[in-house]
Amino acid sequence: MIGIGKTAFGAFPDRDIRSLAVEAIGNALADANVPPELIEAFYLGNFAGPSFVGQNHLAPYIGIAAGLSPGIPCTRIENACASSGSAFFHAWQSVAAGIYDAALVGGVEKMTSQPTPKVTEILAGAGDMSGEGAAGATFPALFAMIARRHMYQYGTTREHLAAVAVKNHANGAKNPLAHMRKVVTFEQVLAGKSIAEPLTLYDCSLVSDGAAALVLVPLDRAPEFTGRFVQVLGIAQTSDSVALDQKEDITTFRAVRTAGEKAYAMASLGPRDIEVAELHDCFTIAEIVASEDLDFVAKGDGGPFAAAGCTAIHGKIPINASGGLKSKGHPVGATGAGQICDVVMQLRGDAGERQVTRHRTGLAQNLGGSGATCVVTILGVR
Amino acid sequence: MIGIGKTAFGAFPDRDIRSLAVEAIGNALADANVPPELIEAFYLGNFAGPSFVGQNHLAPYIGIAAGLSPGIPCTRIENACASSGSAFFHAWQSVAAGIYDAALVGGVEKMTSQPTPKVTEILAGAGDMSGEGAAGATFPALFAMIARRHMYQYGTTREHLAAVAVKNHANGAKNPLAHMRKVVTFEQVLAGKSIAEPLTLYDCSLVSDGAAALVLVPLDRAPEFTGRFVQVLGIAQTSDSVALDQKEDITTFRAVRTAGEKAYAMASLGPRDIEVAELHDCFTIAEIVASEDLDFVAKGDGGPFAAAGCTAIHGKIPINASGGLKSKGHPVGATGAGQICDVVMQLRGDAGERQVTRHRTGLAQNLGGSGATCVVTILGVR
Numbered sequence: 151m152i153g154i155g156k157t158a159f160g161a162f163p164d165r166d167i168r169s170l171a172v173e174a175i176g177n178a179l180a181d182a183n184v185p186p187e188l189i190e191a192f193y194l195g196n197f198a199g200p201s202f203v204g205q206n207h208l209a210p211y212i213g214i215a216a217g218l219s220p221g222i223p224c225t226r227i228e229n230a231c232a233s234s235g236s237a238f239f240h241a242w243q244s245v246a247a248g249i250y251d252a253a254l255v256g257g258v259e260k261m262t263s264q265p266t267p268k269v270t271e272i273l274a275g276a277g278d279m280s281g282e283g284a285a286g287a288t289f290p291a292l293f294a295m296i297a298r299r300h301m302y303q304y305g306t307t308r309e310h311l312a313a314v315a316v317k318n319h320a321n322g323a324k325n326p327l328a329h330m331r332k333v334v335t336f337e338q339v340l341a342g343k344s345i346a347e348p349l350t351l352y353d354c355s356l357v358s359d360g361a362a363a364l365v366l367v368p369l370d371r372a373p374e375f376t377g378r379f380v381q382v383l384g385i386a387q388t389s390d391s392v393a394l395d396q397k398e399d400i401t402t403f404r405a406v407r408t409a410g411e412k413a414y415a416m417a418s419l420g421p422r423d424i425e426v427a428e429l430h431d432c433f434t435i436a437e438i439v440a441s442e443d444l445d446f447v448a449k450g451d452g453g454p455f456a457a458a459g460c461t462a463i464h465g466k467i468p469i470n471a472s473g474g475l476k477s478k479g480h481p482v483g484a485t486g487a488g489q490i491c492d493v494v495m496q497l498r499g500d501a502g503e504r505q506v507t508r509h510r511t512g513l514a515q516n517l518g519g520s521g522a523t524c525v526v527t528i529l530g531v532r
Numbered sequence: 533m534i535g536i537g538k539t540a541f542g543a544f545p546d547r548d549i550r551s552l553a554v555e556a557i558g559n560a561l562a563d564a565n566v567p568p569e570l571i572e573a574f575y576l577g578n579f580a581g582p583s584f585v586g587q588n589h590l591a592p593y594i595g596i597a598a599g600l601s602p603g604i605p606c607t608r609i610e611n612a613c614a615s616s617g618s619a620f621f622h623a624w625q626s627v628a629a630g631i632y633d634a635a636l637v638g639g640v641e642k643m644t645s646q647p648t649p650k651v652t653e654i655l656a657g658a659g660d661m662s663g664e665g666a667a668g669a670t671f672p673a674l675f676a677m678i679a680r681r682h683m684y685q686y687g688t689t690r691e692h693l694a695a696v697a698v699k700n701h702a703n704g705a706k707n708p709l710a711h712m713r714k715v716v717t718f719e720q721v722l723a724g725k726s727i728a729e730p731l732t733l734y735d736c737s738l739v740s741d742g743a744a745a746l747v748l749v750p751l752d753r754a755p756e757f758t759g760r761f762v763q764v765l766g767i768a769q770t771s772d773s774v775a776l777d778q779k780e781d782i783t784t785f786r787a788v789r790t791a792g793e794k795a796y797a798m799a800s801l802g803p804r805d806i807e808v809a810e811l812h813d814c815f816t817i818a819e820i821v822a823s824e825d826l827d828f829v830a831k832g833d834g835g836p837f838a839a840a841g842c843t844a845i846h847g848k849i850p851i852n853a854s855g856g857l858k859s860k861g862h863p864v865g866a867t868g869a870g871q872i873c874d875v876v877m878q879l880r881g882d883a884g885e886r887q888v889t890r891h892r893t894g895l896a897q898n899l900g901g902s903g904a905t906c907v908v909t910i911l912g913v914r
Contacts, residue, residue: 210904227609228589229591276588279587389605523591
């Protein structure tokens, strides 16, 4: 990875989806010092542009406007909330296999132009509409079920969930590109409006607009462009059933466990080697479950681990130093690429106030739906 | 390619999108004699499942139901009407690069559950909604403009367009999986209801439900599975501006010309070597333009070429012996994969009543929007 670019995440009523994506791409190309004509393939992650803004066929729509050459393949990848993690996976695969000398990854979503009930309905399309959707089970409801079961099975408490929210808001307040730069107290979270019991408003990630982009070249060519490149050490994309009721145990995501195992094996690293991580906290419980599924902590201990401060910026393993989806924002199609940008910033030592202490090896975990797609990416600098 | 599978294309009110895709995948795996557990990656082409049936995140939703292993990457590719051509391109790329030993391509769309005005609106999302869409320019209107300009510039006539419709209906009548197995006369086409002048009802492809699938393995391993494998000789995916008004000349598609040139070069073949072709006839004029852009005939001569019978099943270069999108049907996300299945059937000599005479080398051309994405695939048997 030789360049990264992000827009701010937030509500931007005056911006259209294309201008957001083109801005992030421009930033990434400038950061990489690569002219758009050098890019040989473009992979765009987007979850629901057609539903949110009525525009489909987004890869050439955005790619050509960003100045890419017309002759190259521009492809939209959709894998729910893991869309741009998946776009990154496929771009990496092509470059690592020697097919392209330079590939561009983008991720974008423009969500805030729709009213909240419509947003909730569109998001539900990442779950099983014939079962969950038909029964009125929106995503907050699905993750509330996961939280309740986790509480029952492992003794996780309402306070453990709140600790994740407080931490991620504190981190996001230090991130100039975050949607909600607002510190919240433990008491505020506990007193928050109930969304789907036990989850309150502060347990849920934000509905945001935003974009992120990255430039990839083969490892042996990276030094030609920059001395600040970051290497993909391990990566895996996995799948599982979309419907929650098809899973044996809803307190763990098989797709996450498998992706983690594969990525660790490829990198010849283990969870103790990871110094900074961006995990997919679409809900506070999701961060807890992911921290367990990726073996940062034993199964069931994720809640106490977070509450003890072990996942804070200067904790044992800093998780979501960026503020996470919770406070940074969750423009669905941009989230996976954005997480990788955030890890790259940490590895480069560019994370400012939220910079972690040790930063040679990082991990990003991007989840689609309630665990039907997962992309885990392990990054390093030498 | 060691296996192909298709559903019938048509209007199936009692079938959901998943059951159609799973049927096509089951047929392809059975044809390849490959158990689903052997598949290492799944690429699904789908244009607008969320808009047509409210279901997003379709790759794991379908892949897991089809019996694929949960650990593998399942990815939805969206490139408008070229979605499954693009899915095929990316699957081929991964297998050819040695990443996977067996990949599955699927394509599916379920369109007929929506009323026609809604279908037209969803399809318009493949064009530029901020310009064309805002101006009320639906796809029939865009291709009518292309037809008018082609008539003005090259003397193409209403009768030339009709000849394409008559041929494709005659071919589709011989295809048991076609949506509309109905011979139409020249007079019927000319007297057809006007849709967007000069295009009549019979110049427009059909709104259909359907699915198609293919199994790919590395060339050196194909003989282990079947003696009837078909080889990818050349392939390219290209892009161009989505908006028609951004193109220099609307009587030719740069994305098609470039994809054709690249695929011919990769195959070390020229247009004279192609013995059977499936071209993207979303409208009759699109087949004429594609036959020129792929150099089967000189620019401007596509109309007279078709009217003279040169593109009939036993003509100089048989085009859309399957019936094409016109009569076979156009379930958008299934079309590209379906075209490749149709060429494979011809190369294997399995095309029954519509079998062409020479059938060692074939070509499939899949178009997205009004020329913003194109995938050209050249196939051969040894």
